[in-house]
Amino acid sequence: MRIGILGGGQLGRMLAMAAHRLGLTPVIYAPGPGCASAATDQSRLHAWDDLAALDAFAESVDVCTFEVEHVPLEVVERVAARVAFHPNPSALIPTRDRLLEKRLLNNAGIPTAPYVDLADEEAARTLGDVVGFPALVKLRTGGYDGKGMAKVESAEQAVQAMRDLDAPCIAEGWVPWRRELSIVAARGGDGTIAFYAPAENTHVEGILRHSRVPAPHLSEADRLLLEAHTRRLVEQMDYVGVIAIEWFETEGGFVANEIAPRVHNSGHWTQDGAHCSQFENHIRAVASLPLGDTGSTGPSAMVNIIGQVPPLASVLALPRVAPHLYGKTARPGRKIGHVNLTADTDEALEALLAQTRAIVEAVTE
Ligand code: AMP
Numbered sequence: 001m002r003i004g005i006l007g008g009g010q011l012g013r014m015l016a017m018a019a020h021r022l023g024l025t026p027v028i029y030a031p032g033p034g035c036a037s038a039a040t041d042q043s044r045l046h047a048w049d050d051l052a053a054l055d056a057f058a059e060s061v062d063v064c065t066f067e068v069e070h071v072p073l074e075v076v077e078r079v080a081a082r083v084a085f086h087p088n089p090s091a092l093i094p095t096r097d098r099l100l101e102k103r104l105l106n107n108a109g110i111p112t113a114p115y116v117d118l119a120d121e122e123a124a125r126t127l128g129d130v131v132g133f134p135a136l137v138k139l140r141t142g143g144y145d146g147k148g149m150a151k152v153e154s155a156e157q158a159v160q161a162m163r164d165l166d167a168p169c170i171a172e173g174w175v176p177w178r179r180e181l182s183i184v185a186a187r188g189g190d191g192t193i194a195f196y197a198p199a200e201n202t203h204v205e206g207i208l209r210h211s212r213v214p215a216p217h218l219s220e221a222d223r224l225l226l227e228a229h230t231r232r233l234v235e236q237m238d239y240v241g242v243i244a245i246e247w248f249e250t251e252g253g254f255v256a257n258e259i260a261p262r263v264h265n266s267g268h269w270t271q272d273g274a275h276c277s278q279f280e281n282h283i284r285a286v287a288s289l290p291l292g293d294t295g296s297t298g299p300s301a302m303v304n305i306i307g308q309v310p311p312l313a314s315v316l317a318l319p320r321v322a323p324h325l326y327g328k329t330a331r332p333g334r335k336i337g338h339v340n341l342t343a344d345t346d347e348a349l350e351a352l353l354a355q356t357r358a359i360v361e362a363v364t365e
Contacts, residue, residue: 001287002027004061004083005036006075008043010326010335011263012036012067014271018279024287029057035326036067048075058082065241065286069096069261070142086189086240086286087261095261097140099170108233110256113248114173124158124171131173137161140168146206175255177248181215183226184244184267186281187234189288194281195227196274196294199266199302201246207333210303210357211266213273213296216346226254233259242267242282265304265335272322272340273300298342299349303356305337307365314359315339321356332365 001024005012008030016026016039027042037043044060046053054075058064063084066076069092076089094100102112114131118124127135137158139148150161151174162169180203184196200215201208230245244264246257267278276284276292284291305323308330315323318341325337339356343349 001025001063002042002061003283003287004029004057004064004079005067006030006064006071006079007067008032008034008036008045009067010035010328013039013326014268014279014324015065015067015263015283016040018277019283021280022283022287022289024283027057027061029054035328038327048072051078054078055082063286063288065282066092067262070144087243088238088240091237091239092261095259098138098143098258099140099168101259102170104237105233105256105259108229108236110229110233111254112172112256113175116171118158118162118169118171121159121162124162125155127158127171128155131171134174136172136174137165137169138172139165140170142167146203149206175248175250175257177250177255179215179249180257181218181226181247181249181254182211182244182264182266183230183247184242184264184270184278185227185230185234186242186278186285186291186294187239188285188291189240191235192291193231193234194291194294195230196267196270196278197296198223198226198247199269201266207306207335208265208304209306209361210301210353211269212349212353213269213300222254229254229256241285242278265338266302268324268338269300269302269340270294271324273297273342298344299346300343301341301349301353301356303339303341303353303360304335305339305360305364306335307332308363309336310359310363315356318352318355318359320352330365 013036019026026040028036029044044057058079080089094104116127116130152158180201183198187193197214199211199213201211244260248255263278270277320342322340328336341352
């Protein structure tokens with residue numbers, strides 16, 4: 001079976017590697033060579049608007065998916081009109097737009113930060129009445145890793161942020177969170193849903209630095225609540241594939257921040273800490289194969305490698321570490337790999353996480 005993957009970054013690379021393991025053939029479509037096309041000899045490297053190349057790609061695969069939601073929607077829709085496509089493009093639309101995303105979450109009974117559609121500057125002048133200050137002005141589409149947003153303390157600053165961002169925006173109230181969590185789930189073509197253990201995520205300047213699983217001190221009741229919210233959402237979206245939801249944990253409960261309709265950085269630990277990884281489960285779901293076991297093998301963590309690769313020998317000298325390097329050119333602020341850690345006890349994981357972070361963060365740029 002030939003699995004088409006739109007997009008050429010590290011998520012596409014790890015999906016391709018998971019497909020290879022199952023004896024399936026990944027076919028990457030991307031505008032140029034990159035770390036995903038390096039993982040398969042079946043790449044189609046053409047511009048997103050090369051319609052003839054796109055159609056030929058669609059005809060050459062049995063089923064198709066995308067690695068990230070920023071692939072142009074017209075591309076997804078064109079390919080989906082020609083070959084089976086998961087997740088369905090209509091599920092993709094609201095996750096690309098923070099306003100539609102908030103409405104989707106609220107319609108599924110999932111709490112979010114209070115928000116306002118900044119349709120015009122008048123809306124920005126009055127946003128304090130609805131969401132209070134501080135507030136975050138965010139691009140409706142295209143922002144990622146903390147980019148495309150500004151924290152504002154007044155209506156004047158909000159108007160200025162809108163002008164600076166210079167594209168449709170929303171404003172969100174500031175959520176006084178204690179920590180950030182995420183849940184990654186897989187839904188098969190037959191409607192089966194499987195959840196990975198929720199991760200606790202630590203970001204610096206909007207970029208994920210490390211994840212820890214299981215999220216410390218998360219009660220069974222809270223885990224079940226996150227699963228129930230996620231189940232309602234994916235059923236409402238008729239979603240097939242892997243999906244992640246990012247959450248803020250607050251004094252008063254959980255508030256959803258964002259939906260990622262794809263494999264997620266906070267689920268990379270599953271490559272080494274779960275029976276079946278998020279990448280393999282996405283491929284299984286897309287290929288209408290039975291889902292694999294999402295259970296954890298024990299405590300796990302993931303440390304992102306950002307900006308510069310640490311000395312490999314120092315990382316490999318640690319016990320039970322699994323580096324995953326993407327083959328990308330090093331650049332400050334760029335995710336170029338991650339290290340997965342596994343341990344038998346929470347204490348052993350804590351110690352290993354501290355050692356790994358010290359090595360990785362010494363060169364983080
Ligand atoms: P995002 O790109 O929306 O995931 O935001 C990047 C980071 O900014 C999040 O991981 C949070 O740390 C922080 N953040 C985003 N929205 C809010 C909010 N409404 N209240 C507090 N912190 C937020």
